[in-house]
Amino acid sequence: MRAVVLDRDATLIDLVRDEETGTICTAFHPSQLRLLTGVVDGLRVLQAHRFVLAIATNQPGPAKGYYSVEAVKKTNDALVAILASEGVVISEVAACCHHPVGAPSGDASLTFDCDCRKPKPGMLHALQASLGFDLATSWIVGDSTGDMLAGQAAGMRTGLIFADNRCELCPLRAGVSALQKRVMPDVHGATLLEVAEQIVALG
Numbered sequence: 329m330r331a332v333v334l335d336r337d338a339t340l341i342d343l344v345r346d347e348e349t350g351t352i353c354t355a356f357h358p359s360q361l362r363l364l365t366g367v368v369d370g371l372r373v374l375q376a377h378r379f380v381l382a383i384a385t386n387q388p389g390p391a392k393g394y395y396s397v398e399a400v401k402k403t404n405d406a407l408v409a410i411l412a413s414e415g416v417v418i419s420e421v422a423a424c425c426h427h428p429v430g431a432p433s434g435d436a437s438l439t440f441d442c443d444c445r446k447p448k449p450g451m452l453h454a455l456q457a458s459l460g461f462d463l464a465t466s467w468i469v470g471d472s473t474g475d476m477l478a479g480q481a482a483g484m485r486t487g488l489i490f491a492d493n494r495c496e497l498c499p500l501r502a503g504v505s506a507l508q509k510r511v512m513p514d515v516h517g518a519t520l521l522e523v524a525e526q527i528v529a530l531g
Contacts, residue, residue, distance in 0.1 A: 331419075331461035332374050332487075332527065333452060333479075335470030336385035339489050339520065340367050341407065354387070356395040358406035366519030371416040373524040380461055383407075383421040384451040384468070384478075390425045393433030397425050419459055422451040446470075447477035452484065469523055473511040480511075485530075487523040488513035 334340055337354045342362040344353050355361055371381060387400045400423055408418045424446070430439030444450030456463055468479035469487040479486040515526040 329380055329459070329461040330378070331380040331382055331455070331459060331466040332524075333382045333384050333455055333466070333468045333484070334520075335446075335468075335472070335475050335489075336383055336404070336407070338364075338471040339469060339475075340364065340383070353394070354389070355403055356389060356399045358403055361403065361407055361410060363410065364520065366521035368411070368414045368416065370520030370522075370524035371411065372414075373521065373528060375416060377528045379467075379527075380419050380459055381417065382419050382455050382459060383423075384446070384455060385421070385423050386446050386474070387423045387425050388427035388430075388445075391427035391434045391438035392431040393435070397435070397438075400425060420455055422455050424451055446472075447474040447481070449478050449482035452478060452482040456482070467514075467527055469520065469527075476511045476513050485527075486513040486515075487527060488516040489518070489520060489523060490516045491518050 337343060340363065341355055342364055344355050344360045375381060389395045390397045390400065404421045404423060408421060411418055424442060424444040426438050426440060426442040426445055428441040430436070442450065444454065452468065463483045467485045467487055468475055469489065470476070471489045476486045476488060515523055517523040517526060
């Protein structure tokens with residue numbers, strides 16, 4: 329069994345932008361979910377080629393006091409339901425709500441250096457144990473070097489979503505060619521559909 333494990337924010341769904349304050353954050357309510365261009369088509373391509381689909385997402389908001397673990401679960405469940413309505417099956421979602429530092433207003437029980445927060449491979453190992461896929465022939469797809477490092481640590485192949493409209497503060501703004509060799513993805517593209525087509529072509 330082969331799988332593609334997907335990051336959530338800026339891979340499947342857009343970030344949330346507050347026009348009044350200029351702040352950018354991750355979605356923490358179902359009403360904030362906006363699928364990115366190419367996501368549904370990309371997932372359909374992978375599913376048609378018999379890849380099991382799962383999600384692994386860092387969600388430190390509860391540890392920082394931004395929102396609750398329940399809000400994370402409700403939002404993730406809503407995303408799975410939206411994709412299901414498009415004919416895409418997400419077999420499992422793993423969410424790490426921990427953070428090594430946290431914040432005074434956060435949940436202290438979630439503030440520690442865990443083994444699951446990417447770039448560590450804990451969530452990938454947990455998904456593999458639950459779903460039974462082969463790590464060596466499976467993929468992780470995400471938008472950050474943390475996703476790439478987690479996949480490499482788990483012995484998976486890696487795909488990077490690298491849109492050309494990243495803001496000037498993004499550490500990946502200079503392009504994929506500027507990445508250090510240790511985090512170079514196996515494939516990369518501007519949309520999930522582009523990455524999915526490359527994954528399928530590699531077999």
